[in-house]
Amino acid sequence: MRALDTHALTLFCAVARCLNFRQAAEQLHMTQPPLSRAIKTLEDKLGTRLFERDTQGVALTQAGRTLLPQALHILDLLEMAQQSLRQDSAPARLRLGLTSSVAAGLFRPLLAALETQLGKVRLELTAAPSPRLVASVRKGQLDAALLALPSATFELAVQPLARQPMMLALPAGHRLAKKRKLSLADISMESVYWFERARQPAFFDHCQQVFRRHGFAPHFLREAVDHHVLLGDVAAGKGMALLADSFRALRMDGVVYRPLLEGEELAAGIGLAWQTDAGHAALPLLRQLAQEHLSISCRP
Numbered sequence: 001m002r003a004l005d006t007h008a009l010t011l012f013c014a015v016a017r018c019l020n021f022r023q024a025a026e027q028l029h030m031t032q033p034p035l036s037r038a039i040k041t042l043e044d045k046l047g048t049r050l051f052e053r054d055t056q057g058v059a060l061t062q063a064g065r066t067l068l069p070q071a072l073h074i075l076d077l078l079e080m081a082q083q084s085l086r087q088d089s090a091p092a093r094l095r096l097g098l099t100s101s102v103a104a105g106l107f108r109p110l111l112a113a114l115e116t117q118l119g120k121v122r123l124e125l126t127a128a129p130s131p132r133l134v135a136s137v138r139k140g141q142l143d144a145a146l147l148a149l150p151s152a153t154f155e156l157a158v159q160p161l162a163r164q165p166m167m168l169a170l171p172a173g174h175r176l177a178k179k180r181k182l183s184l185a186d187i188s189m190e191s192v193y194w195f196e197r198a199r200q201p202a203f204f205d206h207c208q209q210v211f212r213r214h215g216f217a218p219h220f221l222r223e224a225v226d227h228h229v230l231l232g233d234v235a236a237g238k239g240m241a242l243l244a245d246s247f248r249a250l251r252m253d254g255v256v257y258r259p260l261l262e263g264e265e266l267a268a269g270i271g272l273a274w275q276t277d278a279g280h281a282a283l284p285l286l287r288q289l290a291q292e293h294l295s296i297s298c299r300p
Helices: 007-016 021-027 032-046 062-089 104-117 130-138 201-213 229-234 245-249 284-295
Strands: 050-052 057-060 093-100 123-127 144-149 157-164 164-172 191-194 219-224 240-244 255-259 268-274
Touching: 007 021, 007 032, 007 062, 021 157, 050 062, 057 062, 093 104, 104 245, 123 130, 130 144, 130 268, 144 157, 144 201, 144 284, 157 240, 157 284, 164 229, 164 245, 191 229, 191 245, 229 240, 229 255, 240 245, 268 284
Parallel strands: 093 123, 093 144, 191 219, 191 240
Antiparallel strands: 050 057, 144 268, 157 268, 164 240, 164 255
């Protein structure tokens, strides 16, 4: 007897369940003649009839009743094997980049939700400036990244999520600390910490356009990469700092935060970036949770 194929067993089981060739063909999304021919070929291979056909309808023969539970068992085993292979091929980790342009605490609710819902997928985090994260996603070293916008993202897909207005961190004893809200004009004669263009070129250029529009040209100081060091310098009275609003969560004695009148003009966007031709299996979940948690927590 020649070997049977699983496709033939699938067709046989469909007819055996319906006991109607027309209905079985509809369920299988095929026409009735090729289904009838396939069953006839299967019967020829087995050397026995599987169905009795007459004007009253279709019924299983004794051979058909013997084959049905075995065929169903074979198809179940095949489905279990396919599920196991899918699970084995599922990625064991999700490599996610986090921009250092906003406070890390901003991402905490999203990361907690991811940890809860990723199951066996391990979450690996990398914090870096957005241009470095873009390069890592493009090289396949990261599966996705939460970036500060605007950024040069090249061919990456980007899902905008929210905006982070800029605010001012200044020494608590400074005369301007008495004001509830400040403008760029208020601090035009002050020393202001600002990041180097190489860290975030697109966002730097965006801010420079806003500065020129308002005639803002203070004495800029080089900003420390570590924001705790930066705030320590502010507390020491060495200068002020323009920061994304999420940095309010970093409390330090001697530092106060004030809203900036032009803060929305200088706002940093937050977006999720990934490669469209190398989508991670967990990407739909990541996109959904990022929209739910960041669009709320980033709301001014």
